[in-house]
Amino acid sequence: MAIREEAYVYGNTVRQPRVSIDRQTALQPSEPKRVSKQVHKNRKRALDMNKGYVLFLSIAAIAALFICVRYLQIQSEITNRSEAIAALQSELTELKEENTAMYNAATDSVDLEELRKRAVEDLGMVPATPNQVMEYDSPTSSYVKQYEEIPENGILAQSSKVSK
Numbered sequence: 514m515a516i517r518e519e520a521y522v523y524g525n526t527v528r529q530p531r532v533s534i535d536r537q538t539a540l541q542p543s544e545p546k547r548v549s550k551q552v553h554k555n556r557k558r559a560l561d562m563n564k565g566y567v568l569f570l571s572i573a574a575i576a577a578l579f580i581c582v583r584y585l586q587i588q589s590e591i592t593n594r595s596e597a598i599a600a601l602q603s604e605l606t607e608l609k610e611e612n613t614a615m616y617n618a619a620t621d622s623v624d625l626e627e628l629r630k631r632a633v634e635d636l637g638m639v640p641a642t643p644n645q646v647m648e649y650d651s652p653t654s655s656y657v658k659q660y661e662e663i664p665e666n667g668i669l670a671q672s673s674k675v676s677k
Contacts, residue, residue: 632638647663
């Protein structure tokens with residue numbers, strides 16, 4: 514039985530076998546391909562750039578540069594405005610908290626019992642009797658504007674169907 518010798522290649526690349534080159538073929542220049550005059554003209558025209566084409570490319574490059582610069586400016590403005598909005602929102606939050614704290618301090622500082630006592634004793638005011646208080650339902654808003662005096666009987670308008 515014959516023993517074969519094989520080399521095992523480690524890794525992911527395999528070495529290319531060496532190929533002997535025929536010296537005669539390598540030394541002889543290959544014949545240049547014959548190309549027609551039309552092909553030569555087309556190749557020359559493709560490589561040439563006339564003034565109009567150069568002008569067009571220059572204008573296009575300048576326009577693209579202008580658009581990119583303007584885009585970056587707009588992005589910068591948006592970023593600055595977003596930061597300003599965030600700063601104003603935090604300032605508004607701080608002012609609301611400060612306002613709420615001051616309001617609570619003002620309402621806590623007023624003692625209603627002391628105020629009633631001073632009104633009655635010092636200013637001579639008298640508390641309202643139950644028949645002087647008129648209650649009503651206001652379906653539209655939480656405050657009332659008085660445009661005229663309230664009549665003695667307390668009725669501003671009366672339907673003809675209601676008896677007196």
